[in-house]
Amino acid sequence: MSGDYSGIREERRHTETFNDWGGSSLTAAEKFPAGCLGRADRVFSQGLQCQQINSVMALLSMEDAAFVVHSPLGCSGCCSMANDWFRVGQMHRGDFSMRNARIVVTNIDERDVILGGEEKLKKAVLTAYERYKPKIIFIFTSCASAIIGDDAESVAENLRGTVDSLIVPLRCEGFKSKICASGYDAAFLSITKYILADAPKKPTEPDMLNLFAPPTVSFADQLEIERILSDIGIRANYIPFYSSLEKIRAIPAARASTAICKVFADEFMKELKERYGIPYSHTIMPVGTRNTTKWLLGIAELFGKTEEARAYIERETEAVRPLLDDLKKRLGGKRVFITGGTGRTFAAAALIDDFGMKLVGMQTPTYDNDAQIDVEYLNAVHGGFVIDVANMMPFEQVNLLNKLKPDVFIGVPIWAAKLGFPTTHILDIKRPTLGFRNLAYLGNKIAAQIENPGYNKNIAAHSSLPYKKSWYGEDAFKYIKDE
Ligand code: SF4
Structure with missing residues (x-):
């Protein structure tokens, strides 16, 4: 984003990003800094997560917006999941009307692919405007619209003056990147170009922090993070999740920026620094005492509050210590496999240190400079473990689970549950995970799964995965070939 960033994570110049790799964490940590990790690709691949869903999820809860x-x-199938999150989020925030997100889909068909879909797009934008009168209309592009060359930007431009909503097109067609976090960048690129545009630097509000939050943060976590910040005198401008055009326009007035997830808004924060001189902290996701401490100190430094933050962290850590000691008795030594988005996976891996657990494997969508920092730390704590760098790829996951036989699996549980492993989520939109006080909830959830394994055992007894037995004896990384 800064300068000429294209929004495609594979093309970032300041870091090499790998998305097809598998092996020991010790090998990864040794080879990556030397530039020898090796470019590879999968010769067999299951479906990847499309970046369009990340763009949609990032913005769908903006209160004064409609979406085309x-x-x-x-392609719009993902909207129903994002809409479910949005509805649950409203309820958690005390709004029991639980309205649906305002989405209009153009439904491009064969005829449009031949004759072009711009007219349909124009009609859809007008429909969204007439139905909802939103302050802002986001247009999400797709592979089909990009392949046929529909010009969403021109459609938006030509409608300016006809509707008084701000129209913001996003280039989030899935084929552009194998790294779904590129979809977040597409959202922030468009915010920069169409909302902030030539917005001048506003007078700085000395206590305000731009807090960029990905859509997977529950309301309980939002409250916990805002509590922690407010306890040391920092006010969060929480964006873009459950925010508004007004909150986005307030971004240039912040004294500093940070994100809850390490791969969310990282490029955008660089842009804000270049454009408005707003410093940012880019450390780690605040999951577990070690990470929350690191995350908070990074922010406190930007506000000149380091000593205050240190004293506060000591008090908070002491307050949760008895609960952690109790959880350690239930979870100590348990072997765990973790998967999730890049930021979440590494944060969770550090979290299990709070519970005395042992990391045996992880599946992460990417490996880059940030991952390297975390893997070096995790290697020091856990020794070597298996890393599968994969955007999804359940066939590799089940192979590894069969070999590693962890006591618990943390991540999207579908396939692990069918193998009978105790499973739990992390950073679940509906449940607490972050900061100091939500730590015990998560630990209890993990312990409860291990202590009550019957449900997943039953699932395993009555369902099967679509793989031959022979696959479990094969090398999980058999289909990753060096280029
Ligand atoms: S935008 Fe492309 S990758 Fe994404 S769901 Fe549609 S066809 Fe698939």
């Missing part, structure tokens, strides 16, 4: 998805109907 310029795609065949299938």
Whole structure:
């Protein structure tokens, strides 16, 4: 984003990003800094997560917005999941009307692919405007609209003056990147170009922090993070999740920026620094005492509050210590496999240190400079463990689970549950995970799963995965080939 960043994570110049790799964490940590990790690709690949869903999820809860998805109907399937999150989030925030997100899909079909879909897009934007009168209309592009060359930007430009909503097109077609976090960048690129545009630096509000939050943060976690910040005198401008055009326009007035997830808004924060001189802290996700401490100190330094933060952290850590000691008795030594988004996976891996657990394997969508820092730390705590760098790829996950036989699996549980492993989520939109006080909830959840394994055992007894037995004896990384 800063300068000429294209929004495609694979093309970032300041870091090499790998998304097809598998092996020991010790090997990864040794080879990556030397530039020898090796470019590879999968010769067999299951479906990847599309970046469009990340763009949609990042913005869907903005209160004064409507959304046009310029795609065949299938691409908009992800909107129903994002809408479910949005509805649950409203309820947690005390709004029991639980309205649906305002989405219009152009439903590109064969005819549009031949004759072009711009007219349909224009109609969809007008429909969204007439139905909802939003302050802002986001247009999400798709593979189909990009392949046929529909010009969403021109459609938006030509409608300026016809509707008084701000129209913001996003280039989030899935084929552009294998790294789904590129979809977050597409959202922030468009915010920069169409909302902040030539916005001048506003007078700085000395206590305000731009707090960029990904859509997977529950309301309980938002409250916990805002509590922690406010306890040391910092006010969060929480964006873009459950925010508004006004909150986005307030971004240039902040004294500093940070993100809850390490791969969320990282490029955007660089842009804000270049454009407005707003410093930022880019450390780690605040999951567990070690990470929350690191995360908070990074912010406190930017506000000149380091000593105050240190004293506060000591008090908070002491307050949760008895609960952690109790959880250690239940979880100490348990072997764990973790998977999730890049930021979440590494943060969770550090978290299990709070519970005295042993990391045996992880699946992460990417490996880059930030991952290297975390892997070096995790190697020091846990010794070697298996890393599968994969955007999804359940066939590799089940192979590894069968070999590693962890006591518990943390991540999207579908396949691990069918193998009978105790499973739990981390950074679940519906449950607490972050900061100091939500730590015990998460630990209890993990312990409860291990102590009550019957449900997943039953699932395993009555369902099967689509792989031959022979696959479990093969090398999990058999289909990753060096380029
Ligand atoms: S935008 Fe492309 S990758 Fe994403 S769901 Fe549609 S066809 Fe698939």
